[in-house]
Amino acid sequence: MPLGETPSLVRPAPAGRTNDADGTPRRARRPLGDRLAPFVLLLPAILIILVFRLWPLALGVNFSFTGDGDRDGTSVGFDNYVELFDDPVFRIALRNVGWLVLLLPVAVAIPGLLATFIFLRVPGHRFYRSVYFFPAVLSPVIVGSIFNLLLAFDGPLNRVLGAVGIAPVDWLGDSKVAIFTVVGVHVWATFGMALVVFLAGFATLDPALLDAARSDGASLPQVIRHVIVPGLSRTIQFVFVTTMIGMLTSMFGLIFVMTSGGPGGSTYLPEYYIWIQQGQLNRPALASAASTVLFLLMLVVGLAQVALLRRSGRED
Amino acid sequence: MRGARIGRWVVAGLMTALALATIYPLLFTANAAMKTRHEYILDRFSPATSVRWENLATAWTSAGMARYLANSFIVVTGAVLLLLLFGSMAGFALSHVRFRGSRALFLGCLAALFVPFQVIMVPLVRTMADVGLVDTYPGLILAYVAQFLPFTIFLMTTYYSGVPADLVDAARIDGNSLYGVYRRIMLPIGAPALLSVGVLDALFCWNDVLIALLMMPSAEHRTLMVGVTVLRGQYSADIPTFASGVLIAAVPVLAVYLFFQRRIADAVTAGSTKG
Numbered sequence: 001m002p003l004g005e006t007p008s009l010v011r012p013a014p015a016g017r018t019n020d021a022d023g024t025p026r027r028a029r030r031p032l033g034d035r036l037a038p039f040v041l042l043l044p045a046i047l048i049i050l051v052f053r054l055w056p057l058a059l060g061v062n063f064s065f066t067g068d069g070d071r072d073g074t075s076v077g078f079d080n081y082v083e084l085f086d087d088p089v090f091r092i093a094l095r096n097v098g099w100l101v102l103l104l105p106v107a108v109a110i111p112g113l114l115a116t117f118i119f120l121r122v123p124g125h126r127f128y129r130s131v132y133f134f135p136a137v138l139s140p141v142i143v144g145s146i147f148n149l150l151l152a153f154d155g156p157l158n159r160v161l162g163a164v165g166i167a168p169v170d171w172l173g174d175s176k177v178a179i180f181t182v183v184g185v186h187v188w189a190t191f192g193m194a195l196v197v198f199l200a201g202f203a204t205l206d207p208a209l210l211d212a213a214r215s216d217g218a219s220l221p222q223v224i225r226h227v228i229v230p231g232l233s234r235t236i237q238f239v240f241v242t243t244m245i246g247m248l249t250s251m252f253g254l255i256f257v258m259t260s261g262g263p264g265g266s267t268y269l270p271e272y273y274i275w276i277q278q279g280q281l282n283r284p285a286l287a288s289a290a291s292t293v294l295f296l297l298m299l300v301v302g303l304a305q306v307a308l309l310r311r312s313g314r315e316d
Numbered sequence: 317m318r319g320a321r322i323g324r325w326v327v328a329g330l331m332t333a334l335a336l337a338t339i340y341p342l343l344f345t346a347n348a349a350m351k352t353r354h355e356y357i358l359d360r361f362s363p364a365t366s367v368r369w370e371n372l373a374t375a376w377t378s379a380g381m382a383r384y385l386a387n388s389f390i391v392v393t394g395a396v397l398l399l400l401l402f403g404s405m406a407g408f409a410l411s412h413v414r415f416r417g418s419r420a421l422f423l424g425c426l427a428a429l430f431v432p433f434q435v436i437m438v439p440l441v442r443t444m445a446d447v448g449l450v451d452t453y454p455g456l457i458l459a460y461v462a463q464f465l466p467f468t469i470f471l472m473t474t475y476y477s478g479v480p481a482d483l484v485d486a487a488r489i490d491g492n493s494l495y496g497v498y499r500r501i502m503l504p505i506g507a508p509a510l511l512s513v514g515v516l517d518a519l520f521c522w523n524d525v526l527i528a529l530l531m532m533p534s535a536e537h538r539t540l541m542v543g544v545t546v547l548r549g550q551y552s553a554d555i556p557t558f559a560s561g562v563l564i565a566a567v568p569v570l571a572v573y574l575f576f577q578r579r580i581a582d583a584v585t586a587g588s589t590k591g
Contacts, residue, residue, distance in 0.1 A: 037494035038413040042421065045406035045469055052462030053428040056436035056443065063439055114331065123328045130577055131335040137573045137580065138566060139523030141541040145548060145562045146341045149348065149555060156344065156360050188338070193584060200585035220323075249432040253525045257545055271434040271526075278438050279530065287438045295435040302430075 057295070064288035072285075080289035089261075090290065093268040096179050097297065100247045100269075103183060107243050111191045112236070115198030116228060119205075129199065133192035140253025143189045148172070148258055151181060175266035178259055182267050185258070186251050193246075194239045201235030202228075240305050248298055270294040342566065349559040356555050368556070375561035379550060383536065384543030385564070390453055391528075391539060392521045395460035399468045399517050400510050402461070407472025408502045412484050413494065422473065429466040433527060441530050449531075456531040456539075460521045468513055471586050475509035476502065512583040515576045522569065540565050 067076040084090050114132065118125040135143065150157050151171040158168035171181045205228070213227050229236065252271050259267040261276065270290055278287035348356055349371055350364030375381050409415075410422050433440075440459070441450065449455030479502070487497045503510075528539040538546065544565050551558040573580070 034494060038409040038415045038418075041405040041409040041413070041494070041498065044402045045425070045465060046421070048402065048458075048462050048465055049425060049428045052440060052443075052458070053431055053436065053466070054424070056439040057431055059439035059443070060436055114334075117327050117331060122324055122331060124332065128331050128335055131338055133577070133581060134570075134573060135338055137519055137523075137569055139525065139541050139544075139569070141523070141525050141544050142562055142566050142569075145544055145558070146345050148548070149345065149559065150341055159360070192338075196581045197585050245430075245432070249434055252434070253523075253541070256525065256529075257548065271432075274434055274437065275526065275530075278441070284438045284442065291435045291438060295431070298430075298432065298435075 060288045061292050063285055064292050066285050068283045068285045076285075080286050081293075083286060084289050084293065089265045089268055090270075090273055092265050093270050093273045096267070096269055097248065099179060100183065101244070101301065104240065104244055104247070107187050107191070107247070108194065108236070108239050110187065111194035111239070112198055114191070115195050115202060116224060118195075118199060119202040129195070132195050135189045136192040136196075138189065140186075140189065140250065141257055143185060144254045144257030147185045151258075172259055173263055175263045178263060179267045182251065182254050182258055183247070186247065186254055189254075190243075190246055190250075194243055197239055197242070198232070198235060201232045205231045237305070241302055244301055244305065245298065248294065248301075270297070345559045345562055345566075349556055349563045351556050353554055353556055371556045371560040372564065374557050375547070375564055379543075379547050379557070379561055380538075381540070381543060381547075381561055381564050384538050384540045385568075387453075387532075387537060388522060388540040391456050391460065392518050394453065394457040395464075395521050396514050396518045398457065398461045399464055400514050402465060403468030403472045403513065404476075404503060404506055404510060405498065406469045407474075407476045407506075408498050410469070410473045411476035412479070412481065412497075412502075425466050425469050429470060433463055437526075437530060444531065451532055451534050451537055453537075456528060456537075459527050459531050460524070463527065464517050464520055468517060471513050471583065472506065472509060474586060475506060479505055511576075512579040512586075515572060515579050516583040519569065519572065519580070 064080050065075055065077060066072070067074050067079070114128070118128055122128075149155060152158075153168060153170050153173060157171070162168060169177060172178050209227050209231065210223065213223050218226070248269070249271060251269055252275065255261060255267055255269060255272045256275075261268045261272050270293065274287045274290045274294065277283040277290060344360075347364050348360065350366070350368050352368065355364070406425075410418055410425075440462075444450050444455055444459065449458065483501060483505075484497055487501050492500060523541060524539075525541045525545065528542050532538060532542070544561060547558055547561040551561070
């Protein structure tokens with residue numbers, strides 16, 4: 001498929017200039033309509049992105065320094081941020097983000113390892129690829145609904161565990177377990193996405209290197225460490241960043257369906273907190289402060305990961 | 317050597333187990349949808365004895381899934397058509413037309429890609445409410461277009477960058493305006509990319525619940541995914557009917573997946589090899 005094979009990002013293209021037989025600058029003779037054409041082509045995109053993506057970002061940051069309710073529209077300085085970090089629920093949300101960061105390597109290693117096996121032509125590799133990818137196209141609402149049935153306290157999973165003598169676990173009702181259950185379901189639903197990205201990365205790997213390593217008698221861990229990881233450093237970096245962004249911004253559906261933030265607020269993430277404050281508790285300014293914190297958090301996590309991976313890439 | 321071969325089969329066995337774990341939850345749900353309430357309570361695992369159309373019919377009519385499905389269909393169709401139109405126009409301009417600020421515009425578009433919806437949702441919904449677009453089809457369509465346009469432009473620009481400039485030049489010599497080049501050359505040439513990106517955009521919009529919850533508060537405007545969350549509350553004691561609703565909501569996506577598996581995977585990976 002050509003989509004994956006195009007060589008470069010955007011290059012300045014000489015359209016509209018090359019048909020100058022005499023070499024004089026074409027620009028001067030181009031009719032006004034033609035000069036405006038690129039902007040007409042871009043106008044809907046520019047307007048929509050500016051008005052509905054970038055402007056709200058500025059508006060939201062600004063909004064987070066104003067008050068809610070009685071103080072609507074008046075400047076309150078950092079009051080919202082002070083309240084935010086005093087709120088135990090928001091602190092839980094931040095602590096859960098910490099868990100996500102810690103679990104991130106696992107969420108990247110699983111699809112990475114599976115892609116390695118598929119790449120090394122484990123028996124049945126074609127079949128695995130399409131089966132693993134399939135939950136990635138399901139909505140978090142559908143995934144969450146299905147796992148609500150499976151993980152109910154008297155549900156099938158606990159029955160199976162009971163059959164092999166393990167005590168039932170209250171997957172969604174125990175405040176120490178629930179966040180890990182939700183993250184686990186998220187990983188179940190999305191590892192296929194990262195797997196496909198890894199496989200695309202493998203396609204760019206020089207097979208001669210692998211063959212050489214194998215004929216030298218390198219073991220699988222050695223091949224992974226010395227051939228695959230350095231060869232795929234950009235892919236790994238990409239998967240790290242996209243998986244983290246996915247964990248921070250696409251678990252709303254799962255939380256909404258599976259736990260509604262409970263039990264005891266233990267499965268809150270910043271995105272769910274923002275939604276509750278904005279939609280349910282009518283605290284849009286406080287929600288905006290949480291949005292700004294989430295944005296900064298993503299910026300920091302993203303940049304830190306890129307920096308970290310760059311450094312480890314150089315050491316190899 | 318022998319050990320390596322055994323290792324391969326052990327890995328294959330583990331991967332098959334994982335494949336089963338990937339499929340089983342959906343099979344369990346489909347099976348539960350084919351049972352009566354009584355059968356489900358007695359035994360969750362045994363295969364259903366017959367196809368219970370009545371469960372599906374209940375979910376379809378009394379739970380209002382038909383209405384939700386129609387809403388989703390309207391909104392997703394509208395959003396995807398606009399995304400492909402605006403995305404291909406911008407992608408063409410950014411990849412093949414030289415003008416001042418082209419690079420800056422592309423970077424601005426990339427920056428927008430990294431502004432998640434959760435970060436802008438409060439002011440966005442407020443703005444939408446100010447102009448009377450909340451709880452309307454155009455409002456939700458516009459919200460989806462805004463959400464997925466940067467991604468669509470990024471992929472279309474990448475794709476069009478691989479189209480030789482000579483092709484555009486030749487069409488210009490033949491007397492085409494830029495609009496003519498877009499319509500006669502770029503749209504047909506972009507068809508494979510438009511299909512891939514369109515399928516992926518459609519999945520994103522179809523699967524969304526957060527934007528739909530915020531933009532469509534009234535019951536008659538619920539999209540299918542919001543409908544499923546409501547169904548869960550309505551039929552918490554009647555798992556087979558609830559499972560039927562989940563099944564109805566999953567089937568269109570499964571069909572799209574079976575038809576377009578390759579295209580979805582291609583669109584997902586298109587962004588990754590560049591970064």
